[in-house]
Amino acid sequence: MDKHEVAFNDLIAQDLKIEPRDWMPEKYRKNLIRQVSQHAHSEIIGMQPEGNWLLRAPSLRAKQVLLAKIQDEAGHGLYLYSVAETLGISRQELVQQLHEGKAKYSSIFNYPTLTWADMGAVGWLVDGAAIVNQVSLQRTSYGPYARSMVRICKEESFHQRQGFEIMVQMAKGTPEQKEMAQDALNRFWEPSLMMFGPHDADSAHSSQSMKWKIKRESNDYLRQKFIDRTVPQIEFLGLTVPDANCKWNEETGHYDHSPFNWDEFWNVVEGNGPCNAERLEHHKKAQSDNAWVREAAYAYAQKTDISAVAQ
């Protein structure tokens, strides 16, 4: 082992951070780029299912809140692109990989948002699951990624709370509203749990990522944590967990759950979910529709900004 690798392993063993200019194994870099870009794209694509309800929000307050939340998600995407860039990949390449289907984003965003209750379920469950994952990633070994997670976690908690508030309003509202809340829960429950990724035994990248402390806790551990927190919230809402086997287990001290439908999960990852094509098309269209803005900005900078001339 050469001295660089020894130094790197040492930093990891001592729970210290790797910084952009430190030597790192090529596979560590690649692994991180894959994870961070997937995370970034999820934040960006994740704006679409919520954007769907922006112009139909039931009140001005609801609209303001939803808009602020979506803006935060754009911010999260940009923090994360910024992290990926410190690893030596450009933003243009990142976006290109997304468009070519080489980079993935979280499958949860390939499901449609059909009713206003979905805005509740998304904030509560999807952001809730993301928070559990992101809190754990605050201790990731790559410095810029860890710092971005701290920033993101501070912003996330309002996302989950606004979602839960909507769920309370719906679940305690008219029978029709309660039915919508239950329906949203039914549709988002299992996909939210699958957001944590495959079971530990089947997770392709997990063990190396755990060794390098890119990931700090396993998919199954985090998923269980989320289930244990969320079931009592479902009970508070007076809704039913859409899984007959989801019961408290005295022995394990956790809630049990039925096996997940992984075939569906992989089918959506492979691009066959209800909204995969639409999400990607929308992103590409926005990118190309805005080309004239970038050209104009470039021309304007050339004429007016002294610092742009040096390029």
Next chain:
Amino acid sequence: MEKGDKVWEVFIQKKAGLAFKHVGNVHGYDKKMAIQNARDLYTRRGEGREIWVVPAEAIVSSPLEQADAFFDPSEDKVYRHPTFYEIPDEVKFI
């Protein structure tokens, strides 16, 4: 990188009296766009009173590879620390 697109490093001072702190980067075609993008990205909750944006390529870094040698001149100068000096016990306020 797309034509004219530039990366700027962003530093924020939270309030008067505090040092500027690096928070990440932002893309922008010129200074004004960079500073506005930095505002929208890093100060959505009143986290700043002032922002600096610096073209990423203008930042000069100390070498990491020979960091030990680079910082060596400060290693052996213990006399730069107050504990190096002997002051009689009865003397106060020094």
